[in-house]
Structure formats: C-alpha cells, structure tokens
Amino acid sequence: MTDVVLLAVLLAAIAIGYGLGRWQSHRTRSTASPPSNTELSQEYFVGLNHLLNEQPDQAIETFVNVLEVNSETVDTHIALGKLFRSRGEADKAVGIHQNLLARPALAPHKNEQIQLELARDFMVLGLYDRAQRLLTQLLETSRDDSHRQTGKALLVDLLEREGEWQAAIDVTLGTLKRHPEMRRPTAHWFCELAEEDRRQASRAMAKRHLRKALQLDADCVRATLLLAELAMEDGHYTRAIEQLGHVPDQDSEHIPTLLPLLKRAYLLNDDEPGLRRHLEQLLARAPYTSTIVLLGETVHHQEGIDTAIEVVGEQLNRAPSLGGIDYLVDLYVESQQLAGRATDTRLLLLKRHTQALLDQRPRHRCRRCGFTIERLQWQCPSCRDWGTIKPITGIEGE
Structure with missing residues (x-):
C-alpha cells in the first residue's frame, strides 16, 4: 500500500472521527443511552487499530459499518466511496453511493452530488448504459448549474468512449461559447463522422462534416487531410495539393504527416518538378527529416544519385538528424554499387548502427x-x- 493511499485513509478516519463526535454529542443531548456511545467508540478505535496495523480494507469496512448516514456524515460516506474507486474497487463505491441514494431525507443538492459519483463508479466499471441513464435523468431534473455542467462533461466523456459522435456533438454544441476548449474535440468528432460517411460512400455528407470541423477549429489538420484525400479520390489532384498547402499554416509539426499524400498527388498529376519546388518551400519553413528524404528521392529520380547526395548533404548540414544520416548512408552505398565498386564495410557498419537506433x-x-x-x-x-x-x-x- 502506498503512502498516499494510507494518508487518504487516515484523513478519512479523522473525518469520520469528527463526524462521530458530533453525532454522539447530538445523541447524548437527546437520549440517555451511554452504552450505545461506548459501543460506537469501541468500533471507531477498532477501525483505527486496523489502520495502524496497515489493514486499510478492514479499517474502511469498520468505519462504513459504524457510521450512520445523516446530513452530518454524508460527505464522509461520499469521500469513502471516492477512496474505494481510486483504489480500483468501484463495486464497493457503488454500494456506498447506492446506499446513500436510498435515503430520501437527503437534500437535493447532496442527492445530485451522489448521483454524479455513482455515474463515475459505473463508468469505471464499464457500465456505460447505466451511467448514461443516470446522467441523462440528472440533466433533465437538476437546477444546479455546477451539477449540470459536471453532468454534461461526464456524459460527453461517456459518449466519446462509446463512439457516439453525433450524440456527443449534440450535447456539446450549445456549450462551446462557455467552454471554447471543447471546439477541438468537437471538430475531431465531426471528422469521425466524416470517416464513417466515407466508408459508407456518402462523400457529400463527409465533406459537409469536414467543413463543419474546420468552422469549429480552423487549425484542424485532420479535416484538411481528409478533404485532400477525398479530392484525390475524385481525381482532383490540383485541388488536393491546394488543400495540403494549408497544413503548414495549421500546424507545421504535421508537415511530415502530409508528405505521402503530397507525393502521390503530384505524381498522379504528372508534375514531379512541382513536387520538388513544393518540398524546397517546406524545407525553407521547417527542415524535417522526412522532407529531406523525399526531396532526395525526387532529385535522385530526376538528376541521379550524385546530385541527390549533394542536395541531402547540404540539407543535413543545416539540420542534422539520425534519420537523415541513415538515408545518406543508403545513397553512398548505392553510389558505390552503381560504380561497380565493393561496398565500404565501414558504411555497412554505420548503416547497422543507425538502423538499430531508429528501430528502437x-x-x-x-x-x-x-x-x-x-x-x-x-x-x-x-x-x-x-x-x-x-x-x-x-x-x-x-
């Protein structure tokens, strides 16, 4: 058992002790039954004894059994339920939270708080249908804004896990002004719908969903790549290239991601010189290894291996990288083979080392x-x- 969990149990025990003290004080004023107080105190110290002997399960069980549910102790029960859930025992947390909900005398605010905790328990256990019913009911009846916001966040998380993209969008769209951080996830949910449309050959609907994604998040690289792929499938290679030209402005770190599609679009458009110019422009912006390699392959095909070696070497002088060196070694090995010379064993040794490092x-x-x-x-x-x-x-x- 970790020190963090032990500390959590200890704090729970202190809270329970405080709750017991208040509860016993109330009982002492209202009834003359000292044996009950003594019995409660004994049970409390039994729980502490379990705790000190590093028997947290027995300690928690003792505290739960001895602590009566009322307005003064409900927070402690909720805390114990959270503790069980954090320990990977969500089934026990369900028992505690369901027991609390069975108490009709609880205030509506506390009742809703318990419902949210029970929904979290169900989600941890994978009981998504039960969690969804609970959260849907809470959103229909709750007048507490904070509980409604928490409930919506949990419901969206649940729907996302289940792949219910449209349902997640329906819940989220009305809250985007208040929660702009949800624009990016929502854009990706539209992309997920577009992927489904594409598999079902509903290309017009796919494009519509992708445009909505870009309306929500103008920097959604995924939507732009999917639009380029759809243009490619329609045979509109120039349009696909134009779409891919937006990616560096959306997120330059995804330049390597666009390169395979960019290469295919230019080659299908029978424009290898255009591909070379485009790659040179990308390298002026960010010298990624994958761009250097693709430029080397393009130059190799156009002007031969010696020029490719020269171009790749110049680029690696600007931005050295393991992947770039590995590719340059390949070019040197091929150059020796084309010249009819025996391959330098030092190059082969270097190639083994660079490849092994890359594979790891x-x-x-x-x-x-x-x-x-x-x-x-x-x-x-x-x-x-x-x-x-x-x-x-x-x-x-x-």
Whole structure:
C-alpha cells in the first residue's frame, strides 16, 4: 500500500472521527443511552487499530459499518466511496453511493452530488448504459448549474468512449461559447463522422462534416487531410495539393504527416518538378527529416544519385538528424554499387548502427502526456486528448 493511499485513509478516519463526535454529542443531548456511545467508540478505535496495523480494507469496512448516514456524515460516506474507486474497487463505491441514494431525507443538492459519483463508479466499471441513464435523468431534473455542467462533461466523456459522435456533438454544441476548449474535440468528432460517411460512400455528407470541423477549429489538420484525400479520390489532384498547402499554416509539426499524400498527388498529376519546388518551400519553413528524404528521392529520380547526395548533404548540414544520416548512408552505398565498386564495410557498419537506433525509437509522441506510439492516432490512447500526437523530429522520415 502506498503512502498516499494510507494518508487518504487516515484523513478519512479523522473525518469520520469528527463526524462521530458530533453525532454522539447530538445523541447524548437527546437520549440517555451511554452504552450505545461506548459501543460506537469501541468500533471507531477498532477501525483505527486496523489502520495502524496497515489493514486499510478492514479499517474502511469498520468505519462504513459504524457510521450512520445523516446530513452530518454524508460527505464522509461520499469521500469513502471516492477512496474505494481510486483504489480500483468501484463495486464497493457503488454500494456506498447506492446506499446513500436510498435515503430520501437527503437534500437535493447532496442527492445530485451522489448521483454524479455513482455515474463515475459505473463508468469505471464499464457500465456505460447505466451511467448514461443516470446522467441523462440528472440533466433533465437538476437546477444546479455546477451539477449540470459536471453532468454534461461526464456524459460527453461517456459518449466519446462509446463512439457516439453525433450524440456527443449534440450535447456539446450549445456549450462551446462557455467552454471554447471543447471546439477541438468537437471538430475531431465531426471528422469521425466524416470517416464513417466515407466508408459508407456518402462523400457529400463527409465533406459537409469536414467543413463543419474546420468552422469549429480552423487549425484542424485532420479535416484538411481528409478533404485532400477525398479530392484525390475524385481525381482532383490540383485541388488536393491546394488543400495540403494549408497544413503548414495549421500546424507545421504535421508537415511530415502530409508528405505521402503530397507525393502521390503530384505524381498522379504528372508534375514531379512541382513536387520538388513544393518540398524546397517546406524545407525553407521547417527542415524535417522526412522532407529531406523525399526531396532526395525526387532529385535522385530526376538528376541521379550524385546530385541527390549533394542536395541531402547540404540539407543535413543545416539540420542534422539520425534519420537523415541513415538515408545518406543508403545513397553512398548505392553510389558505390552503381560504380561497380565493393561496398565500404565501414558504411555497412554505420548503416547497422543507425538502423538499430531508429528501430528502437517510436515515431510519434503525444505533446501533452508524452505517450509514444509507432503510427499516428488522432486521439491519444493515454490522456485521451485530441490532436496532440505528432511526429518526432529527426526520425519521422523512417
């Protein structure tokens, strides 16, 4: 058991002791039954004994059993429920919170607070349908603005987890002025709808959803990339290139992300010189490894390997990177092979080292929580934020 959890249990015990003291004082004034007080005190000290012996489960069970639910102790019960949930025992938290809701004498404010905690319990247990019913009912009946806002946030989180994108949008749209931080997630939900439309061959609806995404978040790279892909599928390669030209202004860190589609659009448009000029413009803005590599491949195809080596070498002088060196070694090896010379073993050794180092590293990282992953995902699996995973500079070209 960690010190943090032990401290939490101890604080809960202190709160319970305080609640018991007040409850017993009230009982002493209202009835002459000292044996009951003595019994309660004994139970309380039994709980403390469990706590001091590092038996937190027995301690909490003792406190819950001895503490009567009333207006003075309800906060302590709620705290104990939260403690169970934080310890990974959400089923016990459900028991505590459901027991509280069974008390009709509780004030409406407390009743709603308990409903929110019970919804959190259900979500932790994966009982999304029960949590959704509880939250929907609370939003229909609550007059407490803070509870309504909390309930909406929980409901949106639940709907997002379930992939109910339109329902999440419906809940959120009316709150964007008050919560502008939700514009980016909502834009991605529209992108999710567009992806579904695309799979169902509803291209017009997909484009409509993507335009709504960009209205909400003008910097939504994902929406721009999807519009470019749709233009490509329609055979409008010049339009796709124009769409991709917006990405560096939206988020220059996603320049590596747009390159495969950019290359395909230019080649299908039979405009390899245009691709080279576009890559040179991107490198003037941000010298990413993947851009250097693609420029090297383009020059190689147009003017031969020696010119490619020269161009890549110049770019790496400006912005050295592991991925760039790995590609340059490939060019040197190929150059020797084309010249009919035996490959320098030192180059092969260097290639093994650079490749091994690259193989050990992920290609993308979440800028919010640091989570690393090989392939790009638009929602971080760790912190669940949207649009925060981006290529890692220097190895993104591999």
